Amino acid sequence: MxxxxxxxxxxxxxxxxxxxxxxxxxxxxxxxxxxxxxxxxxxxxxxxxxxxxxxxxxxxxxxxxxxxxxxxxxxxxxxxxxxxxxxxxxxxxxxxxxxxxxxxxxxxxxxxxxxxxSGRLAFLMDALLSLPLEQIDSRAHADLLLADSIPEKAVCDHMLQNLQRSEGGWRWRNNLQALRDGLDSISxxxxxxxxxxxxxxxxxxxxxxxxxxxxxxxxxxxxxxxxxxxxxxxxxxxxxxxxxxxxxxxxxxxxxxxxxx
Structure with a gap:
């Protein structure tokens, strides 16, 4: 690759x-x-x-x-x-x-x-995957929606660097689902x-x-x-x-x- x-x-x-x-x-x-x-x-x-x-x-x-x-x-x-x-x-x-x-x-x-x-990142990735991308109008909005599940501001800001606006709306730049599916291997x-x-x-x-x-x-x-x-x-x-x-x-x-x- x-x-x-x-x-x-x-x-x-x-x-x-x-x-x-x-x-x-x-x-x-x-x-x-x-x-x-x-x-x-x-x-x-x-x-x-x-x-x-x-x-x-x-x-x-x-x-x-x-x-x-x-x-x-x-x-x-x-x-x-x-x-x-x-x-x-x-x-x-x-x-x-x-x-x-x-x-x-x-x-x-x-x-x-x-x-x-074990058990360190699954909750974080699940929170990101549950974010309703079709409803988001800005990164600040995404930050607000994630505040309860990811209260650490620095961590949330880091994660939202991967959120990107495209013509079709907001999307994750990284392959979040594949990374979540392979988390056992990565861990x-x-x-x-x-x-x-x-x-x-x-x-x-x-x-x-x-x-x-x-x-x-x-x-x-x-x-x-x-x-x-x-x-x-x-x-x-x-x-x-x-x-x-x-x-x-x-x-x-x-x-x-x-x-x-």
């Missing part, structure tokens, strides 16, 4: 960075970070399948998403890249590193572990997607107030990514790079400079 993507920066002396967004996100989520990193690196930010401006497909498996990113690297003539992914994008990056380690110079994973999660992690651990340098960046990386997750990380380093960002939850962008950029900079040591 040909992914829609944007590029920032032109440095050709280092492997380019590829930033992968999370579930119900898009490349827009990374723009602030991408522009900052582009001062010293070439940065590529795609919309993953079923998100943003990329094509839709009922296959939401991590194998498919990893293959899409691999195809993007091939199309851009990139033999090796640094992958940094948040949440679902982090799992996609992990699968690509495990299956094609020769294409991943190093791996950055933001607030997610290679384990299954899990494919245990048969790899043969051996990824031994390249890897960094797992977690938010201080997030519980997405617990002791069980750390054990799996140790098994699959033995050369990993864990960094914790103070004052951040799951949306690490949005909540503490300066500290996140500092952590990424430390991670990237390790390649010269």
């Amino acid at each position: 040909k992914l829609y993507s944007k590029e920032y920066g032109e440095d050709r002396n280092h492997p380019p960075l590829v930033l992968l967004h999370g579930l119900l996100g898009s490349l827009v989520n990374w723009q602030r970070i991408a522009r900052s990193l582009a001062h010293t690196r070439r940065v590529i930010v795609p919309d993953l399948r079923n998100h943003g401006r990329s094509p839709h497909d009922p296959d939401v498996s991590y194998e498919a998403m990893a293959n899409d990113v691999l195809e993007l690297l091939d199309d851009l003539g990139i033999p090796e890249a640094v992958l940094i992914g948040h949440s679902m994008g982090g799992k996609t990056a992990m699968v690509l590193a495990l299956r094609h380690p020769e294409r991943v110079e190093r791996l950055g994973v933001v607030d997610i572990a290679p384990v299954a999660y 899990g992690f494919p245990e048969d997607a790899f043969v051996q651990p990824y031994t390249g340098k890897s960094c797992f960046i977690k938010g201080e107030h997030s519980d997405y990386i617990d002791q069980h997750g750390l054990a799996r990380i140790q098994t699959l990514f033995p050369a990993f380093e864990l960094m914790e960002i103070r004052g951040a939850g799951h949306w690490v790079y949005a909540e503490q962008p300066r500290l996140f950029l500092d952590a990424v900079d430390r991670f990237l400079t390790l390649q010269d040591s």
Whole structure:
């Protein structure tokens, strides 16, 4: 699948960075970070399948998403890249590193572990799917209708970035139904997607107030990514790079400079 993507920066002396967004996100989520990193690196930010401006497909498996990113690297003539992914994008990056380690110079994973999660997003996606699109006259109206089921303003605003007006009325830009149908797959992690651990340098960046990386997750990380380093960002939850962008950029900079040591 040909992914829609944007590029920032032109440095050709280092492997380019590829930033992968999370579930119900898009490349827009990374723009602030991408522009900052582009001062010293070439940065590529795609919309993953079923998100943003990329094509839709009922296959939401991590194998498919990893293959899409691999195809993007091939199309851009990139033999090796640094992958940094948040949440679902982090799992996609992990699968690509495990299956094609020769294409991943190093791996950055933001607030997610290679384990299954349950009961975190179903209610949110069900609320979005129940929104009566034919009755909506503005995003503000949609926000009002979602207020009871999604009371967190920041979360609701993030979700409504995917709501788009077209000639036929309002629609979801992402393939919301396919993502909901495949939520068990997205919440899990494919245990048969790899043969051996990824031994390249890897960094797992977690938010201080997030519980997405617990002791069980750390054990799996140790098994699959033995050369990993864990960094914790103070004052951040799951949306690490949005909540503490300066500290996140500092952590990424430390991670990237390790390649010269």
